[in-house]
Amino acid sequence: MVDEPKETKLRVRRRPNPRLDQLRRTWYFFRRNTLAMIGLGILIFFVILYVVSFFYAAPATQLETYQATNGSLPTPTAIFTQVCTYQQGESPPGPNCYLTPVGMPSVIGPTATLRTASLGPLPFGSLTLNPPGQIFYNTFDGLVKGTQWSLTISVGVVVSGAFIGILLGIVSGYYGGVVDEVIMRLTDIFLSVPGLLLVIITLAVFAPSVTNLWTRVGLVIAAFVVVWWPSYARIVRSQVLVVREQRYVEAAKASGAQGGRILRKHILPNSIYPVFVQMSLDVGTVPLLIAAIVFIGFQVFTTRSFPEWGTITAFSAQPDVLASFITNCQSASALGLGCTFPWWQFFFPGLTLFLFAISVSFFADGLRDALDPRLRR
Amino acid sequence: MVAAAGAPMASIIPDPTEIVHLPPPEVHAETVEGPGVSHGDVVLDIRDLRTYFYTYDGVVRALDGVSFKLRRQETLGLAGETGCGKSVTAFSVLRLIPDPPGRIVSGKILFRGADLLWGLEREAKVKPIKKTGRVKVSRRFRRIKAAAARMMAVRGHGISMIFQEPSQAMNPVFPVYDQIGETLALHRGQHIIDQLLNATPDSPELLPAIERLTEAVRSHASNERLEELAAAVGNATNLPSFGTQAFYAARTALTSSPDALTIELRSALRRLRLSGLQRSYLKYRRRQTEFIDQLRETYMREMQEGQSHRLLEARSRRRSFANRWSHPQFAVPFVHRRAEKPLKDELFWQTVALLEGVQIANPVRVARCYPFELSGGMIQRVMIAMALSSEPTVLIADEPTTALDVTIQAQILDLMRDLKHRIGTSTLLITHDLAVLAEVADRICIMYAGNIVENAPVMNLFSNPLHPYTRGLLASIPRVDQPDKRLESIPGSVPNLITPPSGCRFHPRCPYAMPVCKETRPPMTDEGNGHQVACFLYHGPAVVE
């Protein structure tokens, strides 16, 4: 017997907003992608951390307390520094001391400090010690505070870059002609220079003269934006070229719409979807690039120990430091001393960078698959 | 019976009892005897085929119980509007439906005693989710892949297919001889290699034959004479493709210098003199083709007997498969190229012969071309040549002429008709153009919204259309003999296949709709003379599946 499909009840649903439906559809496909949901979850965690970081102030570092109560600082041996950390209020030096080779970078944070994380309006402590320029603070504190800076810079770069890129891309794609040629040559030029180099050189030229922290941050954002906008312009332009030929644009023109209106209502909303994907991907790239620049040796921010993810990671992984660690450890074993490699100094910051970038890429990939009309089932 | 109780007498569609007189169709002498007579056994039997597509917007019931039979040497036309499911039927037969999102849900396709859809139920499970009203399809990909692999037994070999847009259907980066050669090697590889291995380039009759050919060229003999003599040359070497090569060499020598012909042919013999390396390569390729043939046989038997244990047998045989790694010397690029040259040349000339068969004027040039250099009509001929090269039992042609203009269309149809008689393939011709079917088909199935509504021999369909949809279609065709006839259209539009109408899918647009049409789907009934229809207006005995 042939099965009979029941007569379908016609549900009268008001569909005033096709955009809302498209959103719902996109969300449906996004939701079914496990990796994308994991990425989204981690990103939400970072957003919460971002909000928290504005109010977060680390407890004063223990060494400072030590100095305050004892009037002197731990003296370094020839090849090692003894670093002791202990709870606030505990009388020094506690059992949490370890030897770290001289030259090892400037963030400390053994597990004890991870247990004593406390949120609340406490002053952010930092301290200058011998050797000069070496600043001690807690890895955990540095990472939490660093969220504020890293995310602000990333989002600032991506949003400004996208803004300029979209603007120029739309103009170039829609009007064509000389304007298009000029803008395309410009993007060619900027895309031909390796981005990292251009950022470093721009910073090298302009940064020494800027000492105010916020201006410096603005300069960093500007340097990145200069390198970043061409890729957005390219993406938008290719989309505009496709959208421009669609029938509804022709129809709009036939009914008398002027250029600006067409751009705003028809071209713009339909051309910017690929940009969203690229934007989300780039948010993850920026902290990695800052880390790379600091690693190369160019100090991006005003102080050497600026609490920003990339800065912290880079300082802990400098090649000369690692080399000296090995040689010092050899000498230490000759002397019969143990040698603790403070792995946490680059592991946790590196992990943060890694988690942020990978969650962003899962999210962006899921977004791309959900938005792609051909891959929809 | 005549008019539905309570339903008004529609003026749009003529009274079903009135016989419409059509002018007698052109009778082709070679067509098989009379309409409505079955010519013997059924080669392809499709029973209750259901293919659904599971999409975000719902389940598209593209085919909902399609059944028909294709007989030996019969041309069956499958006609219907765009979107009624004709192409889906064709793809379902060869299992070319992309598995997410589509799925052949149930049915039987019997071919040569095998059910091509064997094992279907175990490939996926469909569960309705009550809350959202959606369905969840859990696919077992390994089984689906195995099923697709099993189809290798029939694809190209027993059932061939040609597609709708000829210019997109061929791979743009390989020339024509490469793509056809691939097909030849796959399906007739053994035969070709045997011929090549047994060729006799040093036969005593060869040189005299070449001399005679050269003489004929010098005296500007006719094409037929040249063909004859070139075939003789081929016979002398025991290799017909050398005859083809000789023919085309002679043709070009007609315009250039005839004296060079002998020298040219003598040097062309080089391709028949196989070195040891080439011989061993040919033997290695022969083992491969043997293996593929065995595999095909195994798959076919699996489907015939409905058992999978033979797959294990094939797997153990696969271990003895002669592949690249068992003969690494053939993997080195230079060696490989030298070794396969005779085979490639042989395939080239066999391709040329094949293209001759589809009436292409300059086959040597066309064989060397890339697909984008050829026109649509030419490519469609090439596709036909490729499809028929393996002498399949069934040829499925999916709208072969829709993308071509009318003059080319006529040529292609003539070609197909001609080939049908020569080779004797059964054809399933899918089109929306009834005029084409009137010319070429023996039998026509009319499809509407995923169901077959009428199935009749061509004469009967046009002289006595039973189903209201068919009548509507025919009424909308302009007629040369009735210049003042009104072109009627069928009111309404094609239904949404996600939520198709209940019962008979045509009932919302049917002027004869009765209450029963909304509730139950009409069964296919036999109205005599081989004419079947699915409509409650007719009360013949039900067609037993």
Next chain:
Amino acid sequence: MRLWIYVVRRILLIVPVIIGVMTITFVLVNALPVSQRLVSYYGPSPRLSYDPVIPCSKLTGNPSTLGNCTNPAYTRGVAALGLDKPIPVQWAIYIGNSLTGHWGYVGNGTGVTQSVPITRGQPVVTVLGWFLPYTLELAGLSLLLILIIAIPIGNLSAVNRNRPVDQAARVLSFSGYAMPAFLLGSVLLMAFVLLLGGSSGLSPFCHGQSSYTDLTGSWPPPQCFPGQLYPTWLQSGAISSPTGFPTVDAAYHGLWFMALDTLIRILIPAFVIAYGTVALLLRFVRNSMLEVLNLDFVRTARAKGLPEKTVVKKHAGRNSLNVTITVLGLTFAGFIGGFPIIEQVFQLNGVGRMIAYSVTLTPYDFGMIFGSTILFTLLVVSANIIVDVLYAFLDPRVRLG
């Protein structure tokens, strides 16, 4: 159109781009105070000052002289470097020089010369010529690794869409993108150093040296090869001779073991670079393969009865290669910029490390900076041209159509 016409056209299109890049560097140069440029060129001097004005007391030697006078050193330096001419003239001279290959000189006493003394006073072109082959070797090996990893895995991902293989490949490629290269490099370096050296940290191959020197640097240290075994040109401090490529050089001189050694030294860095770049390429191969698999001729190939493996490899593969090559060209451009990091970690004698030194060790060496920027731009642009030509070569439609 004919292939060579196509090539010439492509080459001509890059001239405005190159001029544009040089203009940008020119603008950046001129944003700097002149005194810094003088320092870069002449080297910091304990006696002279490069400021435009100095207290007159310094000139006369009499501490009681008041006021400020113009610094003759400054005036002389400015005149010598041509910095007193109007800006457009300077630009024209700069472009002219850049196009003809006069890219200036490495300064005396800049950070670069302090760390690599042999470069002092040499023309930038020569210095870059010494270091470029090392970077090219590294780039070549990375490219090879990327191709070997990305294309098979990308194809596998496309054929098994959304199944476990695809998801695993996705995670792999994203982890490559998310991991900071220097971190991965440092961690791998440390791991191998400890692996080779054990607790004592001594090298098993080279007596008395730390295992750290086994894995860093482009050449093994001279202490490993006492006597004549060590190439003489390295002993005198030169970078490499005669071809410039370390492996080729060592092989040319018959030092096979050392040639192998140089190759092994760039193996881990190449792997780190490949790991980071595979992310982008993998997605692209997968997506282009997915697109191709939906095209009509793939369906025809299946309908012919070809086994699925042949359909994917032969028919789909050739068609998706075009897009892959394009992306390869783009990534080649990308990872040239990333080399400074890897070369710094592994202490290789590449252009990247020189750039890193020139922008981080004060005083900055502007000759090096701008010369290497132009060099990198040229490399990127030529990579793009090669990609376009390859594309035209592989796709007969471009050639004949």
